Amino acid sequence: MSDTAASKEKLSSARLTEATDAFVEQFTASIDFDKRMYRQDIQGSLAHAKMLNKVGILTDEELADIERGLAQIQREIEAGEFQFSVAQEDIHMNIEARLTQLIGITGKKLHTGRSRNDQVATDIRLYLRDEIDERVLPQLKRLMEGLIEQAERYHDAIMPGFTHLQTAQPVTFGHHLLAWFEMLYRDAERLLDARRRINTSPLGSAALAGTTYPIDRHYTAELLGFERVGENSLDGVSDRDFAIEFTHAAALLMMHLSRMSEELVLWASAQFQFIDLPDRFCTGSSIMPQKKNPDVPELVRGKSGRVYGHLMSLLTLMKSQPLAYNKDNQEDKEPLFDTVDTVVNSLIAFADMVPAIRFNREAGYEAARRGFSTATDLADYLVKKGLPFRDAHEVVGQAVAYGIRHGKDLSEMSLQELQQFEPRIKADVFDVLTLEGSVAARDHFGGTAPRQVLAAAGRARERLQTLKTA
Known part of the structure; x- marks a missing residue:
């Protein structure tokens, strides 16, 4: 059916006395982007039809016709044969118009007791729930699994830990990777927590006030796998805080x-040389043949701003809307859809790349030797010898200043050199001034000692296995 023909059969146009302006029709249509929710729209319609049958509004034969017609529409869409019409505005009206073509007047009965307002709210919730379950969390978990594997591989690989991007104390590369794991684990928890609120059914709220038909909202919620039914019809159709929370x-x-x-x-730069990124995640230069550019992490770093923008867009979209539904809410989908795609693609890139990263043990070790990274260990040593911490801090500062003047790390100074700053320093000091001794001394829950890193990796794997959507 052509757009012209479709316009004459526009399902919601009876009240209007003149045809919609061609530009306005195009301007207000959302089918170009909301058609990605076809599966959820059909799923919601099937549940609604079964409920109408349960309460006696649809006969068994009418329900069977609707189920048959919706199944054919889904096949047509997935085969690329469905003719989407801008005149029908959105995915809901496109499917309903095609259903009426296929099964006749029964197709017009499907919308009994509902509005596009609760229909789209239902679709978005189903869509977000599916995206979290099927795309976002699986890729996030795959990335976290890669971090655990790398942390175990490099549990004893020493590198400098930084504060202010200055050498602070030696840590292990595995310990650093598990810090990344913890950040991502909290992200997974936030997504699951948001999912709990997403998984609320607005279906049955109708336009804003509910419906006069004897509907069973709990039955449709059960059919659609929602955990609860929205308490208020006005709220059910008008708020998008669940989408904002996801974003x-x-x-x-x-x-x-x-x-x-x-x-x-x-770390991949010539100045650090801590890691080697796989060539397949890098590109060369059009003019400098020696270049190996870390394009994937650079691009992901840039895409963060894109998602921040979508969050601000959605917050601004909702900030001054009166209850209930307003056409403004058509603008919620494109930033939301792009957020999902951006996050999923970024996770896929990282989940593929991280397990293939190789850490340069020698470069990490040598970097940790520079910058007096065991200075705190010397201060702790002096405290254990009976010196107050502030005095120990002063002694170590003097030793570091001496090292800078003479080009020596603390571990490279002789016992006599160290004792000129504090006579309580003995030969056992070199047990704590080595990088190995320093990391091994942090042998407690959450510390960087190699055996603690292995234990933490094991706990991380167990926690990851219990991270489930429902």
Whole structure:
């Protein structure tokens, strides 16, 4: 059916006395982007039809016709044979118009007791729930599994830990990777928590006030796998806080991926040389033949801003809307859909890349030797010898200043050199001034000692296995 023909049969146009302006028709249509929710729209319609049959509004024969027609429409869409019409505005009206073509007047009965307002709210909730379950969380978990594997592989690989991007104390690469894991684990928890509120059924709210038909909202919620039914029909059709909450969780996730990206870019540079990124995740230069550019982490770092923008867009969209539904809400889908796609694609890239990263043990070790990274260990040693911490801090500061003047790390100074600052220093000091001794001394829950890193990786794997959507 052509758009012209479809316009004459527009399902919602009887009240209007003149045809919609051609530009306005195009301007107000959402079919170009909301058609991705066809599966959820059909799912919701099937549940609604079964409920109408249960309460006696549809006969068994009419229900069978609707089920048959919707199944054919889904096949047509998935085969690329469905003719979407801008004149029918959105996915809901396109499907309903085609259903009426296929099964006749019964197709017009499907909309009994509902509105496009509760229909679209239902579709978006189903869509977001499916995206979390089928795309976002699986890829996030795959990335976290890769981090655990790498943490175990490099549980004893020493590198400098940083504060202010200055060498602070030695840590292990495995310990650093597990810090990334913890950030992402909280992101997964936030997504699951948001999913709990997403999984509320607005179906049956109708336009805003409910319906006069004897509907059974709990039955449709059960059919659609919703955990609960929305308490208020006005709220059910008008708020999009669940979509904003998802986008907020996505923005936090992208922020963490961006921080990881920044470190990967630094570590892969000639100035650090801590890691080697696989060639397949990098590109060359059009003019400089020696270049190996870390494009994937750079691009993910940039895409974080895209998701931040979508969050602000959705917040701004909702901030001054009166109850209940307003056409403004058509603008919720494109930022939401793009957020989902951006997050999923970023996770796929990282989940593929992280397990293939190789850490340069020698470069990490040598970098940790520079910058007096065991200075705190010397202070702790002196405290254990009876010196107050503030005095120990002063002694170590003097030793570091001496090392800077003479180009020596603390571990490279002789016992006599160290004792000129504090006579309580004995030969056993070199047990704590080595990098190995320093990391091994942090042998407690959450510490960077290699055996603690292995234990933490084991706990992380157990926690990941219990991370489930329902």
